[in-house]
Amino acid sequence: MSKRERQKQRREAKLAQQRAAQARARRARLLTFVVLGAVLAALVGAYVVQQQNQRNREAARLASVQEKLDELGCTEVQNLEDAGAGHLDGQSLAQQPPEALYPDRPATSGQHFGNWLMTGVYDELMDERALVHNLEHGYVLGYYTDAAPEDHVTAFKEYAQEQIDGKFPKIIVSPWDGELPDQANFAYVAWNHRQMCDEFDEDVFGVFIEDHHSGAGDAPPAEKGISPHLEEGGGTIDPGDEPFLLPPLGSQAPPDEGMDDGATDGTGEPPS
Structure with a gap:
């Protein structure tokens, strides 16, 4: 080769x-x-x-x-007419207690105090006129009456706190002063929506929260995206362990007190 x-x-x-x-x-x-x-x-x-x-x-x-709504004595979720928003000045607060301001209570919309309350599960009465401002920010409110079974109230509070610590921080629970519609023991409230129950059930309340909490609900778009109010300041009031009742129900704020820094005017912006 x-x-x-x-x-x-x-x-x-x-x-x-x-x-x-x-x-x-x-x-x-x-x-x-x-x-x-x-x-x-x-x-x-x-x-x-x-x-x-x-x-x-x-x-x-x-x-x-x-x-199980009937078994628990629960109503269907009611869709109520939007009663508007806007802030009450000190004189209007003193002249219009919740029962005069809101013809259908617990209120699901309407005029309200210029500040709002901090997220929490409270043992004392909270002024409805401040809580309606929380509703405008996409909160879910839970009320219970003195007639509610103690073990149900305990379960209600514990479940609400679990949700606050989890995915749903825009929740406030507090006692209701007097009777609820239909002599219910519990009320779940969001902007334009409300449900009454005789007995607490975490699935019923859980579905209500999921359907109406924050961005899922019908609160004004400019408001419901606001971050949850987890600490005092910037318009957020921490009532602590005391009742929070504005005039004429109480004296936490004088009638001529204005909004705190950071309060909004119903459009998501501070007042001019």
């Missing part, structure tokens, strides 16, 4: 090795794509199944809640 032939043979052998290596690389890439595609398909399938299971669980929960 001549030198030229040996060189040609070596070139051909080298080319054959290169082609074999390229073929192996193509097969490896193809296998990688197949495996990745299978993994992606499995992940998408698992996500779809998970979402469907979640929807099924939510549907079952809603159906369960609907079935």
Whole structure:
């Protein structure tokens, strides 16, 4: 074999090795794509199944809640007419207690005090005229009467605190002064929505929270996106362990007191 032939043979052998290596690389890439595609398909399938299971669980929960409303003495969620918003000055506060200001109570909208209350579960009475401002900010309110069973009130407060510490920080729970409509023991209130119950059930209250808390509810768009009020200042009042009752119900704020710094005028902006 001549030198030229040996060189040609070596070139051909080298080319054959290169082609074999390229073929192996193509097969490896193809296998990688197949495996990745299978993994992606499995992940998408698992996500779809998970979402469907979640929807099924939510549907079952809603159906369960609907079935036990009568048993718990609960009304359907009421959709009430929007009574507007706007702030009350000191003189208006002194002249208009909640029962004069809100013809249908617990109020789900309407004029209100220029400041609002801090998120919390309270053992003392909170002025409804301040709480309506919380409603405007996308809060859910929970009221209970003196006639409510003690163990139900305890469960109500504990569940509300769990939600506050979890995904739903815009919640306030406080006692209700007097009787609720239909002699109910519990009331769940959001902007333009309300539900009454004789007995507390965390599924019923939980569904109400999910449907009406913050961005999910019907509060004014410019207001319901405001961050939860978790500390005092900037318009937020911390009532502590004391009742918070404005004139003429109480004396926490003099009738001529204006809004604190940070209070909004119903449009999401500080007053001019």
